[in-house]
Amino acid sequence: MEVLQSLRYSLYLIFHPFDGFWDLKHEKKGNLKTAMLIVAMVCVTFILRRQLTGFILNEVKLRELNIIVEILSVALPFFLWCVANWCLTTLMDGEGSFKDIVITSAYALIPIILINLPLIVFSNIITLEEAAFYRFFDILAIVWAGVLLFLGTSVVHQYSLTKTFLTSICIVIGMGLIIFIALLFFSLLQQMFSFFYTIYKEVALRL
Amino acid sequence: MRARRILAIVFIFVLLCPAVAHADEPYSNYNYDFWGTPIPAPAAYVPSRIIDGRALDIDNFNKPSDLFTGPDNRLYVADSGNSRIVVINENWELDRIIDGFDKNGVRDTFRNPQGLFVTPTGEIYVADTDNSRIVHLDPDGKFIREIGPPVSDIIPADFKYYPTALVVDKANRIYIVAQGVNQGLIELDHNGDFVGYTGASKVKFNLIDYTWKMIATDEQRERMVLFVPTEYNNIDIDNDGFLYVTTGTIALEDIDYAIRTRSKDDRYAPVRKLNPTGTDVLRRNGYFPPVGDVSFRSRGYAEAGHSQLYDVCVEDSGIYSVLDKKKGRIFTYDTDGNLLYVFGGIGNRLGNFRDPVALDIINDQFVVLDFNMAQITVFEPTEYGRLVKEAVELHLNGKYDESAARWEQVLKYNANCELAYIGMGKAYLRKDDFRNAMKYFKLGNKRDYYSKAFDLYRQEVIGDNFGLVVAGLVVLYIGSRVLKRIRVRKKAGLKAMGKVEA
Numbered sequence: 001m002e003v004l005q006s007l008r009y010s011l012y013l014i015f016h017p018f019d020g021f022w023d024l025k026h027e028k029k030g031n032l033k034t035a036m037l038i039v040a041m042v043c044v045t046f047i048l049r050r051q052l053t054g055f056i057l058n059e060v061k062l063r064e065l066n067i068i069v070e071i072l073s074v075a076l077p078f079f080l081w082c083v084a085n086w087c088l089t090t091l092m093d094g095e096g097s098f099k100d101i102v103i104t105s106a107y108a109l110i111p112i113i114l115i116n117l118p119l120i121v122f123s124n125i126i127t128l129e130e131a132a133f134y135r136f137f138d139i140l141a142i143v144w145a146g147v148l149l150f151l152g153t154s155v156v157h158q159y160s161l162t163k164t165f166l167t168s169i170c171i172v173i174g175m176g177l178i179i180f181i182a183l184l185f186f187s188l189l190q191q192m193f194s195f196f197y198t199i200y201k202e203v204a205l206r207l
Numbered sequence: 208m209r210a211r212r213i214l215a216i217v218f219i220f221v222l223l224c225p226a227v228a229h230a231d232e233p234y235s236n237y238n239y240d241f242w243g244t245p246i247p248a249p250a251a252y253v254p255s256r257i258i259d260g261r262a263l264d265i266d267n268f269n270k271p272s273d274l275f276t277g278p279d280n281r282l283y284v285a286d287s288g289n290s291r292i293v294v295i296n297e298n299w300e301l302d303r304i305i306d307g308f309d310k311n312g313v314r315d316t317f318r319n320p321q322g323l324f325v326t327p328t329g330e331i332y333v334a335d336t337d338n339s340r341i342v343h344l345d346p347d348g349k350f351i352r353e354i355g356p357p358v359s360d361i362i363p364a365d366f367k368y369y370p371t372a373l374v375v376d377k378a379n380r381i382y383i384v385a386q387g388v389n390q391g392l393i394e395l396d397h398n399g400d401f402v403g404y405t406g407a408s409k410v411k412f413n414l415i416d417y418t419w420k421m422i423a424t425d426e427q428r429e430r431m432v433l434f435v436p437t438e439y440n441n442i443d444i445d446n447d448g449f450l451y452v453t454t455g456t457i458a459l460e461d462i463d464y465a466i467r468t469r470s471k472d473d474r475y476a477p478v479r480k481l482n483p484t485g486t487d488v489l490r491r492n493g494y495f496p497p498v499g500d501v502s503f504r505s506r507g508y509a510e511a512g513h514s515q516l517y518d519v520c521v522e523d524s525g526i527y528s529v530l531d532k533k534k535g536r537i538f539t540y541d542t543d544g545n546l547l548y549v550f551g552g553i554g555n556r557l558g559n560f561r562d563p564v565a566l567d568i569i570n571d572q573f574v575v576l577d578f579n580m581a582q583i584t585v586f587e588p589t590e591y592g593r594l595v596k597e598a599v600e601l602h603l604n605g606k607y608d609e610s611a612a613r614w615e616q617v618l619k620y621n622a623n624c625e626l627a628y629i630g631m632g633k634a635y636l637r638k639d640d641f642r643n644a645m646k647y648f649k650l651g652n653k654r655d656y657y658s659k660a661f662d663l664y665r666q667e668v669i670g671d672n673f674g675l676v677v678a679g680l681v682v683l684y685i686g687s688r689v690l691k692r693i694r695v696r697k698k699a700g701l702k703a704m705g706k707v708e709a
Contacts, residue, residue: 056654059654
């Protein structure tokens with residue numbers, strides 16, 4: 001019941017972002033459960049979109065669906081954003097906790113679900129000439145979600161717009177850094193492993 | 208008991224049955240699907256015979272480098288190493304040998320002739336490479352004239368002229384491919400006078416290159432690869448006078464880019480069709496541009512790497528084939544640029560080549576000249592190959608129904624033939640059977656035509672159900688009005704109640 005109410009609140013939030021995000025945090029209109037549900041719904045939306053978009057606009061190999069990849073392609077950037085966001089805003093006097101950030105970011109993704117689901121149906125009844133409408137709404141969903149993400153960050157940390165803008169850029173750079181360090185870590189780990197394995201092999205062969 | 212006996216008999220029968228449809232060509236037959244995956248296909252052409260010196264009862268060929276199908280189906284071979292032209296008749300027997308000619312009373316011979324062309328009237332033009340000239344002979348092999356190096360202000364004085372291939376159009380203009388010329392083709396008028404270079408691809412402005420050059424130092428700039436326009440390596444001409452040329456100087460990254468983006472840009476095209484002004488007009492509407500193989504292993508494997516197109520031959524119908532010198536494959540495309548079939552390969556068996564250099568078609572049979580093995584391999588079409596070709600040709604001639612019938616047969620041989628599905632779809636579309644058209648276009652992965660069929664189908668559905676659609680809209684409208692009214696009343700009622708309570 002709580003979840004349903006919170007989801008209904010998200011419909012208000014996407015049209016009134018300033019009040020919406022404020023109440024989301026201070027009036028406890030949002031909760032983590034709903035946030036996770038929204039992220040899961042975004043994953044499902046992307047999978048449905050991949051598989052069910054009309055033939056004319058869909059150029060992927062339908063037979064080669066990898067659900068794990070699809071889920072990760074949504075969940076990984078999302079949590080990367082949240083982590084980078086938290087890392088930076090903690091240093092820059094942000095007022096939001098990690099939980100606040102996750103909830104805010106999740107609610108900002110609502111337009112993606114709301115626009116893409118009808119768009120899947122729409123894509124099945126249009127021709128190539130009308131594809132421009134499809135593209136328009138496709139982009140609208142992303143821009144809308146992007147603006148909400150931006151405003152959400154601003155409200156939850158009580159930043160001015162300029163500060164939010166700079167922070168957002170830093171967050172994106174931070175995401176890149178995290179990926180870089182993760183790759184570095186794994187590659188080093190792999191090299192270390194292969195180093196010890198070579199030693200083991202050398203010793204085993206000599207004995 | 209009885210059932211078991213029958214089963215046993217069936218088993219024995221199956222075991223004794225020879226394997227049907229056994230592919231014995233020493234190469235793989237395939238075609239690319241929409242995603243660029245090579246899908247096995249039936250053989251379209253199979254090798255039927257080898258023609259070499261022994262078969263013709265003459266000295267063996269020595270480094271032959273060109274062949275050409277003349278009128279009345281004679282095959283002219285430029286036997287470069289022996290400095291002679293060998294003419295073969297329709298029955299694959301020796302017709303004659305031209306190893307010299309009488310030039311104004313003096314006996315003259317060729318020196319390493321690497322290209323030749325025979326006009327529809329039977330006149331022979333020979334690119335007499337090491338003699339730096341074109342020799343023009345009449346149908347009997349008698350000398351008419353010779354055309355020496357082109358003379359012009361724009362040609363440097365130390366220019367070494369080695370013509371290697373040529374064609375002559377109906378107005379007797381001569382187009383020559385010469386070694387080391389990267390400005391395109393050399394065009395001569397009917398007198399043999401130099402007109403100009405033609406067919407070089409235009410250098411287009413590239414912002415990235417420009418920016419790099421701006422920030423680079425002078426030394427770096429010098430080290431940067433100069434943008435060299437195309438150097439052509441072979442040429443053919445169709446009935447309408449369009450020139451088909453191949454080139455091997457496209458950067459491999461550019462070819463990769465063209466494959467990846469399904470580019471129609473002629474700058475990345477190793478085969479081009481030039482109109483009289485030298486502009487490329489080749490249609491590249493297939494899934495991929497005509498570049499030979501579009502998916503291949505990287506280095507280290509036997510059949511790795513890009514195709515290297517070396518010769519092109521165009522048929523009367525506009526279907527053209529290119530020869531991949533590196534992998535010994537022949538790729539045939541229709542006028543829209545759809546890949547029809549692939550055959551041939553490198554090796555030592557019948558149907559293989561070691562160094563294929565020239566390709567032509569004679570009576571529906573492909574002839575491929577091998578420089579290294581000094582022989583000609585003849586390929587003849589299979590039933591499948593013939594059907595595909597007929598289907599394409601009938602469609603070009605506007606006989607759509609007959610074409611569709613051929614495509615239907617093609618599908619019996621090869622259910623993976625996307626082109627056949629498209630052909631069938633087009634036929635259904637013409638018959639206003641939009642549902643079937645959509646089905647076949649979907650099978651053929653043809654989105655633009657699917658969209659067309661779908662548009663018409665949608666119109667049909669809406670047209671048929673127009674009454675229903677209107678009725679539905681009316682009901683929706685009235686329904687919404689009624690709902691609104693009920694809501695308003697409820698609110699009013701509540702308010703009234705509130706007032707009473709107050």
